[in-house]
Amino acid sequence: MADTLTIRTAGIVTVQDLGRVGRSRYGLPANGAADQHSARVANVLCGNDERAPLLEITALDFACVPSSDILIAVTGAPADVTVEGGVRPQWEPVPVRAGETVKVSGIRQGLRVYLAVLGSFEADRLQGSCAPDTILGFGPALSTGDELVLRTACPPLDHPFSRIPLFRLKAPVPPFPTSWTIDVTDGPDRAEFGDTGRRLFDAPFTVTPRSNHIGLRLQGEVPRRVTKGEVLSRGVPIGAVEVPAGDELLVLHRGRGVTAGYPVLAVVTATGLSALGQVRPGQTISFRHRTLDQAVAAHRAQRNAIDALRSRVRTAFDALRIRAPAGT
């Protein structure tokens, strides 16, 4: 019988990957992990392909039990991570013995925690990705009692006489502040907002509870469109900052519909989108203007740090004779 990971406390948890690429022309949004950086790092810490299926745990407590020895990594928002009651670090690989309970509780400062398993697990796919699409009804949230089929068993690693962490891999941990700074570049339709466009940077905005992976709705002093006229539906990027009717700012995230008819004031940067995937309703956001070059440089630095981590993981795994899994 295949080895499994059984969900003991579901909370709000889905099987995720980095999203559905190349399907936007058929109207399907990318979706995928809201905090792409944390999701990537979790998989890399397990020696996985960064696109491998992993768990996205949102806000509520979670617990699971493997039927065989496994290696996991927990990244994303700060939380209390325990294995059979013993505290374990986030942002490092963690060995778990068969039958031991892994708990993630008290998620704070951010919204989403990522849990990857060495070798990953089987996942249903739609158009090449296991990422849930809530509009299509694909990829429902997991329930207590659900079993994920593990692809690889990991040899036991825990030192018999010591509980010290086995790994010190120095993964790139992003900040989790109580008040967030989110980087944006100018949108293609900035001119349509005239002088009111700068209101985006004048004062913070508050994230409302009507926010999710499709988009975040923010309250504050919103810019106003100064032009009139009908906008034909066209493709809008992930991260588009729009001002629909009403007193809210709408920031599109990874589940956004691929077309819209509102002018795009600004676009959240790639690194800003990962941060935005962690902002909790009620928290405040200050937007910071970046040039395109600054935004690209920040994204490249973040990805270079992951590449460097990948090679440290490989070295550590080689030394411990852990076989890195193949494929996604």
Place this chain on the structure above:
Amino acid sequence: MSHVNGLPKKSPDMNGNVTITDCGDSALVAKAVGLDAEAAWRLVHALADALDAVRLTGGHDVVPTYDALLVEFDCTSTDHATVRSVLAHEAARLGPHPEPITPPRHFVVPVVYGGEYGPDLPEVAAQLGLSEGEVVELHSGSDLTVRCLGAPAGAPMTDGPPFPKPVPRLASPRTRVDPGSVAAAGRQAVICPMPSPGGWPLLGRTPVRILDLHSDPITAYQPGDTFRFRPITPQQWDEYADLSLADLVDSAGLANSADLVDHHG
């Protein structure tokens, strides 16, 4: 991939029939300019096909719509200048009048208009200064060309019916629109494939299934295909309820596809 002709990085750039504008750190927008609606639409879709065909390193997604093309990419494995120059090169190669690649298909779509099926029909009729019957006649009286697959979930977005003026969006969007709802706004029309929020006025609803999650792509239609809406009564709903849009390709329309190409040319 090398820079094709060393274009400057400032935006927007004018390249023949498109302007290319930065759209954040991971996207560009190419917009057709100086062309009529039909030619602009044809150009942005041909440009999307061309970009897919060159398999741009780091290229993620293309979203061609009515007169614009969004190109999304991974800026850690390519850059704006490279994508920009490929777009400019392909636009120049295609010229202002690229040929269509696939012959269009024709779908006949049954719709129950008004009442609970199309709750905004009275309001739309009032705004247009028409009777409800006249709105239905105009909506179902001509072939509407699918211009793109958009939100939500690959919805077929078509030209609007020949209404006397644009249809305003709802002041307050609905939190849930039923699947199969047929809507119009501005100079556009759409069928909503899945339950989702929506701000377009609803004229009616089709009983047929729009998407098939088990086929690839999940849509039977593609840009260039045409829809003809056909009014049915609420009593006829069940006759169509087990059908999907793929079952409703009109073979007579296929026989006439040459005429359709001529018409669009």
